[in-house]
Amino acid sequence: AQKVTQAQTEISVVEKEDVTLDCVYETRDTTYYLFWYKQPPSGELVFLIRRNSFDEQNEISGRYSWNFQKSTSSFNFTITASQVVDSAVYFCALSPDYKLSFGAGTTVTVRA
Amino acid sequence: GAVVSQHPSWVICKSGTSVKIECRSLDFQATTMFWYRQFPKQSLMLMATSNEGSKATYEQGVEKDKFLINHASLTLSTLTVTSAHPEDSSFYICSARELAGGPSTGELFFGEGSRLTVL
Numbered sequence: 001a002q003k004v005t006q007a008q009t010e011i012s013v014v015e016k017e018d019v020t021l022d023c024v025y026e027t028r029d030t031t032y033y034l035f036w037y038k039q040p041p042s043g044e045l046v047f048l049i050r051r052n053s054f055d056e057q058n059e060i061s062g063r064y065s066w067n068f069q070k071s072t073s074s075f076n077f078t079i080t081a082s083q084v085v086d087s088a089v090y091f092c093a094l095s096p097d098y099k100l101s102f103g104a105g106t107t108v109t110v111r112a
Numbered sequence: 113g114a115v116v117s118q119h120p121s122w123v124i125c126k127s128g129t130s131v132k133i134e135c136r137s138l139d140f141q142a143t144t145m146f147w148y149r150q151f152p153k154q155s156l157m158l159m160a161t162s163n164e165g166s167k168a169t170y171e172q173g174v175e176k177d178k179f180l181i182n183h184a185s186l187t188l189s190t191l192t193v194t195s196a197h198p199e200d201s202s203f204y205i206c207s208a209r210e211l212a213g214g215p216s217t218g219e220l221f222f223g224e225g226s227r228l229t230v231l
Contacts, residue, residue, distance in 0.1 A: 098146070
């Protein structure tokens with residue numbers, strides 16, 4: 001069984017602050033994928049990243065960065081210098097085969 | 113980039129009627145499509161896996177006679193909510209996985225979602 005835990009329900013920050021979203025997962029599979037998606041108020045899912053379980057390298061993409069630690073089964077996401085446009089619900093997801101198990105989501109509100 | 117389109121984007125219907133939602137992969141062929149449901153302020157839950165030319169596989173607790181899924185071609189899957197009731201009101205999202213060997217082999221793409229309101 002797959003399980004994804006996003007312990008933070010809501011995070012509110014002031015613009016330009018950094019915000020880190022936690023994601024902890026459980027799986028018995030040795031090969032799996034981890035994802036992060038952004039869901040703005042309009043509802044569509046915006047793909048942010050996919051990480052293979054064998055690739056533990058951290059990744060940076062602009063103001064976004066991800067920290068994958070297999071030893072602690074965590075795949076955390078940091079937004080640096082947050083902007084109002086970053087306000088959305090962020091989902092972490094896990095999949096061995098493209099059937100995604102989503103976490104509960106973290107609502108990020110960035111205030112101007 | 114690859115695009116998955118859902119139609120309609122939103123639909124309002126009366127209780128007892130059936131509603132069909134389409135999920136199309138516009139520029140790639142999809143071996144597998146997935147249907148998710150999202151209630152307000154909740155997470156996405158997988159409903160079923162749809163494979164072209166075969167019966168859909170439903171997740172535990174999802175009524176297959178209520179949520180009919182048809183994947184008649186490599187670019188189209190449909191979800192029909194039969195005899196819809198207010199508790200079926202939700203955001204339905206599909207995803208499609210590109211056929212192996214395509215330019216984005218194995219990549220997963222999501223549709224824009226369809227918001228169903230049953231009165």
